[in-house]
Amino acid sequence: MRYARPETATEAVGLLANEAGVTRVLAGGTDVLVQLRAGSVTPDLIVDIKRIAGLRAITPEAGGFRIGAAVSGAELGEHAALCALWPGVVEGCNLIGSTQVQGRATMAGNLCNGSPAADAVPGLVAAEATARIEGPTGPRECAVADIPTGPGKTAVQRDEIVTSIFLPARPARSGDAYLRFIPRTEMDIAVASAAVNLTLATDGTIAAARVVLGAVAPTVVLVTEAATALIGNRPDAATLATLQAACSAACNPIDDKRGTAEFRTQVAGVLAKRATLIAYARAGGSL
Amino acid sequence: MAFDTEPKRDFKVVGRRVARPDGIDKVTGRALYGADMSAPGMLMGAILRSPHAHAEIVSIDVTAAVALDGVKAVVTGADFADAMDAATADVRDNCLARGKVLYDGHAVAAVAAASGAIARAALDLIKVEYRVLPSVTDVDLAMRADAPVVQAGRAVEVVPVGLSENVTDHCEFGHGDPEAGFAAADLVIDRSFTTAATHQGYIEPHACLASMGPDGKADLWCTTQGQWAVRTACSAILGMRASQLRVTASEIGGGFGGKTTVFIEPVALALSRKAGRPVKIVMSRTEVFRATGPTVASSIDVKIGMTKEGRITAGTATLRYTGGAFPCGTVAMGAQAAFAAYDLAAVRTFGWNALTNRPKEAAYRAPGAPQAIYAVESVVDELCQKLALDPLEVRLLNAAREGTRSSYGPTFEAIGLEATLEAAKAHPHYAAPLAAGQGRGLSCGFWFNFGGNTSVSLTINTDGTVGITEGNPDIGGSRAAISQMAAEELGIPYEQVRTVIADTSSLGHNDVTDGSRVTFAVGLAVIKAARDAIAKMCARVARIWGIDPEAVEWVDGAARPTGPNAGTFPPMTLAEIAALSFKTGGPIAGHHESNADGAGVSFGVHLVDVEVDRETGATKVLRYTVFQDAGKAVQPDYVEGQMQGGAVQGIGWALNEEYIHDAEGHLLNPGFLDYRVPVASDLPPIEAVILEIPNPGHPYGVRGVGETPIVPPLAAIANAVSRAAGVRLTALPMSPPRVLKALTAQG
Structure with a gap:
């Protein structure tokens, strides 16, 4: 099992694309580590995306917020403006695990784990959030609603990573x-x-x-x-x-x-x- | 040395909330638990477990595992001794299967290797050929004549012929004529109940380190409730003499009865014997759930008759328990405890145990009683509801008292049930208003308590401090309580006394930490050991003063002359006597060995308010009060902790905890995610009200307190939920889907 910590999304995608064996993308790790411990998967390559520039940032954009894929639940909960704009999305993400898990767990990871019971996903779909996905041919945008395809399955390909989730502006009232x-x-x-x-x-x-x-x-x-x-x-x-x-x-x-x-x-x-x-x-x- | 023959005393140390001696070690991480021991050259052990609930082992091929680089030993059941008594043979066959695997997770083989990763990799190389057999996990199905037979030929003589071979035990208790009693009743209710198997849920998984030399001498360090019991079982299973095995108990991270037997210890010893190196085994949480002892699962019928004034005219119960894949006598304790809280003219209980393809039962606080009393107290509550009677008044009217012939035979001595009920009645909780959707439940609880074999040593150190060596792992605060009782008896400050727990080579035999026995029996032994030391100190002083030893008395930590001919001497303190001991005859120590009777039965009453969400079936526990007779509370913090802890475990058992098996007998929830013990935010503050009705069998009046608190919660919560929901719940756990289904069926 090899562990890689790329500094750019392009590098991460390249690592994934060139790996013939089993891969896992690591953000907070609160699902991946559980899978490793349970022995349900033995990856050949783990790609840690936390060092990629911008992936730990919450950035205002077009009246909404772009949330890096490695932003933790605790960081979301401490962002007053985000909580004011999308309280339901944040409260969903903050229900994952324990206080300790909140220091690590991410919305993007919760989405990419593909669980039908994911706490972050219903709120994102209700909010019409979109995900930015980096792949071999560059970035693409995808509605969060279109990402889960079944238990443990998503529309994110094995050589792609979600780099951010965008929560749009919303009307008054x-x-x-x-x-x-x-x-x-x-x-x-x-x-x-x-x-x-x-x-x-x-x-x-x-x-x-x-x-x-x-x-x-x-x-x-x-x-x-x-x-x-x-x-x-x-x-x-x-x-x-x-x-x-x-x-x-x-x-x-x-x-x-x-x-x-x-x-x-x-x-x-x-x-x-x-x-x-x-x-x-x-x-x-x-x- | 009964309580009523003791001089009345004003306690100076006993009853104080002293600092716990293990507190700093535990909060700083210095305390050494089972998994913290290591030795030079140590190997790591891992255990291969059955994926089937029931199968014949056709063959085990370990060739490839043995050949793996880094593997030092592989063992199977064939590495254990053959000849031993049936109960120990069952423990042996539970540690490593022989011939058949009897439940999902049953150990089949084990590996010791240079690392845990190599050991686990080697497990994948062991080829086991199974012939899968039909399995049964439900107790009622297991008793049917057409059920798959888990083990044949295991029934005791009193089991009637013609039943399934899974039925291993039968018992009957009671007196009087129940049919006449039912005929005299104004209302008779007959109900059936089920309870799920639950696990003790100790936070520390089983762990041990075994080291055996080529001469056959061995040391074993492990987390256990009883190092002598471990030695007895392991030496028999390994075919060793007891003197060749020294067992040292680590600090223990919870046991609740589940660490009164062995699972991995004989395996680690067998691996060490084969490898010639120390071997450590640490169970994962999954292994703890799959292969260590849950409590029994049960199916119970209860019939009770009552007059319209609330007097119980008769009660009967039939209890069907399953202790898993091996014979289990726990049902006898349930059948004895079921009606213990009541003074009855006619009572009869029948107990049955059946084998199922479940893990071997291990003790869990008051084994067998919570299930039986849940069923009885549910029916009593329903009678109170239907007859519009106050449930507390009805219990007072029928309460067992001193002189009552108990439902299981003996006549009660001084007991605290009535006082406990009166305390509940007088408490503001009982009169507090309830809102819509809320319900209040009440239950009595009972446990026998136990004394047992104890050996202690007490040394007077030359600096005036005192060391106590005892042999019972401290799972409930016993080191503090034992130090307090020694300090009380010797008349010195608590801080001068340190109690340590010895290995099996340092003391005579001590029974396991069970039966709520330690504060009672070890306390009693320590008081006697202190009196032994006091007598020796008085003799030394008599020699110094040149008077008869009888002319020296011990008062407030010092020897004084007493009687008309003693003369006048200034008192000599314990420290002064200790400092001179080398010149007056050598070191001074007190000892005591005994098999203690007089533990004194224990009663408690629990009161709980709940709110049921009618749209989701979820139950919220709003308020909880525990009333219990502690005899004398030596360290009240620990007594309250026992009472609160029992309530919390009972809340989990009542609402969410259960072993869930699929149709093939696989355990589906071997982890804390889906085996739901309560988390802190699920719980209300739990108020503990201690009553002190002295136990006649102990010099300070001490009664065991550790087990009774888990007995009443199941019924108290079931009664509260049933009253809040407006429908009687008869199956545990009362999980939200089950409660919602009952509410929906009610319309």
Whole structure:
């Protein structure tokens, strides 16, 4: 097993492209090290991307923020302007692992791990975030929503690395929120999760909405029927009941040791309902 | 030396919250745990484990592993001795399988190599041919006549014929006529319950270092609750004489009963014997879950009758436990403990144990009692609900007291149950208002407690300090408590006393740290050893003063003349006597060896408030209060710690912890991610209320406190959740999917 620490994205991509064996890209390492320890993978080459210029930076861009792929959850949580703009995205990322893990874990790593239960991903998809991906032919942009393709699988090729994630500017009267269900209060993996991103009209009705569920299908699920239920309405009981039903209908979960399909289906709708109320309040709405 | 024959004393050291002697070492990392020992030339051991829950071992080919560069020894079950008693043979076959593998993770072979990486690589080169057999992990299925047989011919004589060969044990306890009792009841409730296997969850994995010389003399350092038990088991399994094996216990990172047996120690010794080098083995967390002892899983039926005034007219219980792939007698303790809190005219319990393809059970705090009492206390609570009776008043009305014929036979001496219930009733918690969606649960708990074999030595150092050598690893604060009792008896400050834990060559036999025995039995032995030393010091002083030894008494840490003919001499302190000891006959030491009776049973009452999220099935524990009779709390911080720790482990057991197996018997959650012990943020502050009803069997009235606190939480939480949810939960753990399903079914 070899370890490389390139200083440019081009160098990193070159290392990956030239390696015939098993490779792993290391950012925070909070998934890669677990895989190594469990013996589920024995890479021939580990490429640590933390030394690549810009990958540890949060940079304002076009009213939003570009977040380097090696920025940790703790750094996100300490960035006041980012937290003010996208509180739901940051709270999702900050739920990963423990305080110690937060010092290492990254959003990009959480995305590239390909887990359907990834806590950072529903919020990013709800936010219409994009990822910049460096490959042999240079950089490309890709919607975060298009990156997960199945459990453990992503659209990032083996000779590519995600270098940053871009969270766009957003209109006034916007808010987002993320909730997950775990049997404990922390140190766990989502059994079901929901992210909601809302923009309100001046009259307090919902003008735009994105509702995304996690851990209830092979990839995160964008539930357009749930968004449709919200748009034009306030989150009153009837609207929320429609949203909840739409979310449960969109679930395609599995039974496993973490929860039954029935449980996930039921709880995903509940979480979407509760996240909607938080996002609505953050957008300045009042019922 | 019973409590009531002792002069009344005002304690000076006992009862104080003294500084813990292991505190600095543990917070600075200086303390040496099992994995911290190393030796020159040491090899690393690794163990190959079965991927099947049940299979015949057709062959094991170690040729390629032995040939790997850096490999120094490979062992299998064939490297252990053949002749030993059945219980030790089971321990042996659990350490390395013989003929069959009996559960997923069962050890099959082991390697010692120059590094851990080489040892693990060598494991991949061992070729084991298995013939996979059908498996069973559920206790009720295992008892059916058509179940796969885990081991044949293991049933004890009292097991009736015609049952599955998996049924190994049967027992029955009780008195009176239950049918007549049920006929006299206004309401009879009959319910069935299940509890999942749970693990002790100690933070420190098993670890040991074994070193055997070519002459057969061996040393073993390991994390254990009892170094003599390790020596007994290992010397039998290795075919050694006990004198040839010295076992030293490391500092221990939790045990809770799970470190009262051996798993890797005989394997490390066998590897060291073969390699001629020291061998260290450290289990991974996955190995701890797959191959060390969880508690029993159970299926229990309880039937109780009650009058409309709340008097219990009769109670019966049938308990079906599985202690995994080997015979297990834990059900007898459950069957005895089930109704112990009640004064009953008619009570009967029946216990059954069945073999399953699960890891061999190991003790876990009050083994067998939490499950049985969970089932009984759930039915008592439901009777109270249906008859609109106060659950605390009903328990007071039916409580066992001094003179009660217990449900398992003996008549109780002075016990603290009634006082504990009265304390709960008087506590503000019991009257605090509850909001919608919240519920309050209550349960009594009981444990027998144990005394056992103990040997201690107490030395009077020439500078006036005192050293105590005892043989029980300190898992609950015993070094502090033992030093306190010695200081109390000798009349010197606590800070003058240091207690250390000896290896097996330095003292007589000591039973393992179990049965809540150490503060009681070792404490008792230390008090007697101190009295032995005091008698010797008085004799020395008598010689100096030229008077009879009977004319010298010991008061406040000094010898004084007493009686009409003693004369007048200024008191001689312990330090003064110690300083002169070389001139008055040599070193001074006190000793005591005994097999202690009189441990005194223990009762507790737990009170808990919970809130159930009706949309997700999640339970939040809001408030928790533990009431327990400690006899005399020697170091109250540690007593409270035991009470809080038991409550926390019980909360985990009640709400989330379980061994999850797939249809083929594979363990699906061998790690702390999916085996969910509570984290700190899951827990409310846990208030501990200590009652002190002196144990008649101890000079200071001390009672063991370590096990009782894990008995009531399962029922207390189940009763709280059932009241909050408005539906009776009858299966543990009450995980969110299970609670939500019950709520959804209720509509």
